[in-house]
Amino acid sequence: MQHNPWEIKFHELARQNQQLFDPEAEPFRIKVLANITPLYLEQCLEYALRLQGVPAKVELGNYDNILQDSQSLEGYKAVVVFWEAINLADQLEAKADAMEQELLQELAHQTMAQVAMTLRELARVPLVLFNTFSAWAFEPGFSRSRVSGLCSDLNQFLEAKSVELPNLRLVDLQKVLAHAGLAGSFDWRGYLASKVLYSFHFFKRYAQFVVPPILSLAGKAKKIFVFDCDNTLWKGVLGEDGWDGIRMRHDCAQGRPFAQVQLMAKALVKKGILIGICSKNNPEDVLEVFEKHPDMTLREEDVAIFKVNWNDKAANLRAMARELNIGLDSFVFVDDSDFEVELVRRELPEVTVAQVPKPEHHYPEMARALLDLFYRPWVTPEDHNKTQMYKAEAKRRQVEAQHADLDGFLRSLDIRVSLHDSEYELLPRMAQLTQKTNQFNLTTRRLSETEMEALLESRQHEVFAWHVADKFGDSGFTGLALIDLEGEQPHLSNFLMSCRVIGRGIERAVFDALVERLAQDGHELLTAEFVPSKKNAQVADFLPSLGFERVEALPDKTRYRLRLDQYQAQNIHHIKLEWHGR
Amino acid sequence: MEDKLREIMMAVLETSSIGPDASPKTIDNWDSMRQLQLVGALEDEFQFEFDDQEIGRLNSWAGILSVLKARAKA
Incomplete structure (x- = not known):
C-alpha cells in the first residue's frame, strides 16, 4: 500500500509544507478572501499544491473585508472566496428564523450586489474559486432554516455569473462537506470565539477538492491516459481466452465495469485527452480487437498511440513520451498486474500509476476518481481533433x-x-x-x-x-x-x-x-x-x-x-x- | 511530553527553536492565528478538549507545559 499523504496531523502537515517550500521557484500566489477565519486553509492548500509541484504561496486577506481586499490583487494567480451564509449578518444562524421576511430579502439583495461588485474587481485574476452558499453548518437534521432559501437564491445568482465570467469557478461546498462528513467539519468553539467555523479535517478535504482547476491553470493537468488491455480494458486474457472469451459488453455483469471504463475513456477523447495502449500481447491481435470486435467501445481511431509488444512497460511509456513529445509527468497509467504497477512506480515516479481494484465492481469508481486529474476549464476546437492531430504527427514521423x-x-x-x-x-x-x-x-x-x-x-x-x-x-x-x-x-x-x-x-x-x-x-x-x-x-x-x-x-x-x-x-x-x- | 510539545510548537509557529522563555513576545510568528492553530494541534495530538480556563494559560511554553502536566495527572 502507498502512504496516504493526507493521513496526517496538523503539525506534521505544517512541517512537511515548510519542507516542500522551494525558495528558488517563483511563487504561485493565491489570495484567500473570507468573511470567516479560515484557520487551516493556508497550510492545507499550499501542501496540496506543493505535493503536485506547484510552488504555491497562500495569503489570507483581512477578516470580513472581501470587497476591499478584492481591489488590490495584482500578481495573484488565483483567489479563493469563503463568503459564508452564517456570517452574512452577525449570528445569522440564530436570528434568521425570527427575522422578518423582508429583512431577509433585503439581506439577499445586498449580498448579491456586494458579490457582483467583488467579481467585477476580480475580473483580472486568472482564476476565482468561489464557494457556493450553504446552510448545512447549522441544519443537522430534517428541518430547513430560512437561511436555506436565502442560500438557494444566492447560488442561482452565482450560477448565472459563472456563465458570464470565464474566470469564475464555483466550488460546491456541500459536496466538500459530504466528502468530509458533517460531524467532523465544524469547530464550534472556534466559531463562537473567533469566527473560525471549519475544522482542520474540513480544510484537508477542501484543499484536495479545489486542486484540479488550479493545476490546470498552472499547466500541470494530465494529458494522456494509458491503459493496459487484458483485465484492464476487458475481462480476460486475449492470448488465452481468445476473441470470444474476453468480456467488455454492457449487457454482461463481468464485462460491465470494463464497458464503463471504456466509455469514460471515450468521453476523455472528446475533451482532448489522449488515450494510449500499453500491453504485452501480439500487436496484430490487439489491433484486430480495436478494429473489429463488436463489443468494443474504444476504437482504433480513439487511440493516439499503441505500444503493444513484449518490451517492459517503463520502456514503452518512455517511448510514448518521446514520440508524442509529452512529459512523463503528464501521464496516468492503469494496469491490473502487481508486477507492472510496481515496475512503473519504481522506474518512472513522475507517472501517476493506478491499479485495477479487486473486486472489479470498484473499477469504474476508481477510474472516475482519476478524471479530476485531467480537469480542464474549457474545451477548444483543437481539443476535439487532438487524437487525429497526434496520429497525423505519427504518420509524418514515419x-x-x-x-x-x-x-x-x-x-x-x-x-x-x-x-x-x-x-x-x-x-x-x-x-x-x-x-x-x-x-x-x-x-x-x-x-x-x-x-x-x-x-x-x-x-x-x-x-x-x-x-x-x-x-x-x-x-x-x-x-x-x-x-x-x-x-x-x-x-x-x-x-x-x-x-x-x-x-x-x-x-x-x-x-x-x-x-x-x-x-x-x-x-x-x-x-x-x-x-x-x-x-x-x-x-x-x-x-x-x-x-x-x-x-x-x-x-x-x-x-x-x-x-x-x-x-x-x-x-x-x-x-x-x-x-x-x- | 516536552519533546512532543517542542516538535508541535516548532512546526506550527514555523520557528527553528523553542526555549523555556518562548511566548508571543519572543517568537515573531506567534500571532493570534497561530495561537488558535496551536491549540487545535495540541488537542489533536493529546485527544482532549481544553476548557476556557486552560486556554487562557496556553500563551507561553511554561503555561502550556503546566496545563499539559496537570491534564496528565488528572
Whole structure:
C-alpha cells in the first residue's frame, strides 16, 4: 500500500509544507478572501499544491473585508472566496428564523450586489474559486432554516455569473462537506470565539477538492491516459481466452465495469485527452480487437498511440513520451498486474500509476476518481481533433524516416501557416496555449482567458496566433507571439509553439512576417527576453539564432534586442505563410 | 511530553527553536492565528478538549507545559 499523504496531523502537515517550500521557484500566489477565519486553509492548500509541484504561496486577506481586499490583487494567480451564509449578518444562524421576511430579502439583495461588485474587481485574476452558499453548518437534521432559501437564491445568482465570467469557478461546498462528513467539519468553539467555523479535517478535504482547476491553470493537468488491455480494458486474457472469451459488453455483469471504463475513456477523447495502449500481447491481435470486435467501445481511431509488444512497460511509456513529445509527468497509467504497477512506480515516479481494484465492481469508481486529474476549464476546437492531430504527427514521423534528407521531407509536407492578428474568437485557445506549452516557450508566462482579453482590450499589445496545416492534416492553432507596445520599443513578451509543430522551421517563417510587420509600422528595434524554466532549454538559443544581440544576462533571464533593419530574413521556402484576412 | 510539545510548537509557529522563555513576545510568528492553530494541534495530538480556563494559560511554553502536566495527572 502507498502512504496516504493526507493521513496526517496538523503539525506534521505544517512541517512537511515548510519542507516542500522551494525558495528558488517563483511563487504561485493565491489570495484567500473570507468573511470567516479560515484557520487551516493556508497550510492545507499550499501542501496540496506543493505535493503536485506547484510552488504555491497562500495569503489570507483581512477578516470580513472581501470587497476591499478584492481591489488590490495584482500578481495573484488565483483567489479563493469563503463568503459564508452564517456570517452574512452577525449570528445569522440564530436570528434568521425570527427575522422578518423582508429583512431577509433585503439581506439577499445586498449580498448579491456586494458579490457582483467583488467579481467585477476580480475580473483580472486568472482564476476565482468561489464557494457556493450553504446552510448545512447549522441544519443537522430534517428541518430547513430560512437561511436555506436565502442560500438557494444566492447560488442561482452565482450560477448565472459563472456563465458570464470565464474566470469564475464555483466550488460546491456541500459536496466538500459530504466528502468530509458533517460531524467532523465544524469547530464550534472556534466559531463562537473567533469566527473560525471549519475544522482542520474540513480544510484537508477542501484543499484536495479545489486542486484540479488550479493545476490546470498552472499547466500541470494530465494529458494522456494509458491503459493496459487484458483485465484492464476487458475481462480476460486475449492470448488465452481468445476473441470470444474476453468480456467488455454492457449487457454482461463481468464485462460491465470494463464497458464503463471504456466509455469514460471515450468521453476523455472528446475533451482532448489522449488515450494510449500499453500491453504485452501480439500487436496484430490487439489491433484486430480495436478494429473489429463488436463489443468494443474504444476504437482504433480513439487511440493516439499503441505500444503493444513484449518490451517492459517503463520502456514503452518512455517511448510514448518521446514520440508524442509529452512529459512523463503528464501521464496516468492503469494496469491490473502487481508486477507492472510496481515496475512503473519504481522506474518512472513522475507517472501517476493506478491499479485495477479487486473486486472489479470498484473499477469504474476508481477510474472516475482519476478524471479530476485531467480537469480542464474549457474545451477548444483543437481539443476535439487532438487524437487525429497526434496520429497525423505519427504518420509524418514515419514519412520522415523514409526520406533520406530533412529538406526533401519538409518540402513534401506542403506546410501552410495562417497568421492571425489579435482575434477575440481565439481567446480560449490563446490562453490555453500559454497554459499548456512548456518546451518551446520563451518566457513561460501563463495567461488566463481574462488576462488575455485584457491585453487585447488595452490596445497596447499585439497578440499573434498561427494556424498550421499540411498534407497530413490540420494541426490547429499551435503558436502564439505577444508583442508589448507599452514602452518606447516593442517588446516580445512571449513566443511559444506547441510541441506538435516544432522542428519544421515554422517559428522562423513566422518571425520573418513579424519583423516585416513591425518594420512597416515604423519600429526600429525589438526587445525580447529568455526566461529559463525546467523544460524550455530547447529555446535558449532561439533569439541569438535569429540575430538578436544579448543586452544583459540576469540570474533569472537574459535580455536581447534586435535592430530590425539588420534582420536577416530566414526565407523558409518550404512553408507557405499568409496573413489571415488580408 | 516536552519533546512532543517542542516538535508541535516548532512546526506550527514555523520557528527553528523553542526555549523555556518562548511566548508571543519572543517568537515573531506567534500571532493570534497561530495561537488558535496551536491549540487545535495540541488537542489533536493529546485527544482532549481544553476548557476556557486552560486556554487562557496556553500563551507561553511554561503555561502550556503546566496545563499539559496537570491534564496528565488528572
